[in-house]
Amino acid sequence: QVQLVESGGGLVQAGGSRRLSCAASGTLVSRNFMGWYRRAPGKQRELVAAIYSSGSTHYTYSVKGRFTISRDNAKNTVYLQMNSLKPEDTAVYYCATNQGGNDYWGQGTQVTVSS
Numbered sequence: 709q710v711q712l713v714e715s716g717g718g719l720v721q722a723g724g725s726r727r728l729s730c731a732a733s734g735t736l737v738s739r740n741f742m743g744w745y746r747r748a749p750g751k752q753r754e755l756v757a758a759i760y761s762s763g764s765t766h767y768t769y770s771v772k773g774r775f776t777i778s779r780d781n782a783k784n785t786v787y788l789q790m791n792s793l794k795p796e797d798t799a800v801y802y803c804a805t806n807q808g809g810n811d812y813w814g815q816g817t818q819v820t821v822s823s
Contacts (some may be wrong), residue, residue: 710734710812712803717817719781720793724821728788730803741806742779742786746799755786756801770796793821803809 728744741768743758757777758766765777776789786803798821803814808812 710736710805710807712802712805712814714814714817717801717819719820721820721822722793724793725791726793726819727769727819728790728801728803729798730788732786732788732805733785736784736805738808739760739779739781742777743775743787743804744777744788745802746797747816748796748799751799751815758805759786760774790819793819795821795823797821800821 711733713731714728716726718726720726738787739750739763741758742755745753747753756768757775758772759779761776767775774790774792777786779786790797790802798819800818802816805812
């Protein structure tokens with residue numbers, strides 16, 4: 709069984725930076741997909757960033773150039789470096805993975821960006 713725990717959220721000023729961490733416990737069958745989603749109140753959940761086993765990455769357009777997803781396999785941890793934060797980035801951020809067709813989600817971490 710895979711468990712994901714996010715950390716690193718908090719209150720940040722617009723233009724500031726924050727790094728989120730997602731620590732995975734349990735055996736990961738595959739690292740083919742690790743991603744960060746976010747959900748703002750009254751908004752649709754969206755995939756913010758993803759990283760694949762090949763090392764390739766995906767970003768939603770609104771964060772491209774500002775956010776960077778990375779991983780440390782030795783620590784079983786995925787990171788989301790967030791720079792040049794905007795109030796529109798305010799949301800609960802969730803780490804997720806797909807392991808052999810099964811989805812796993814963390815509990816989420818709140819990121820609030822003040823204007």
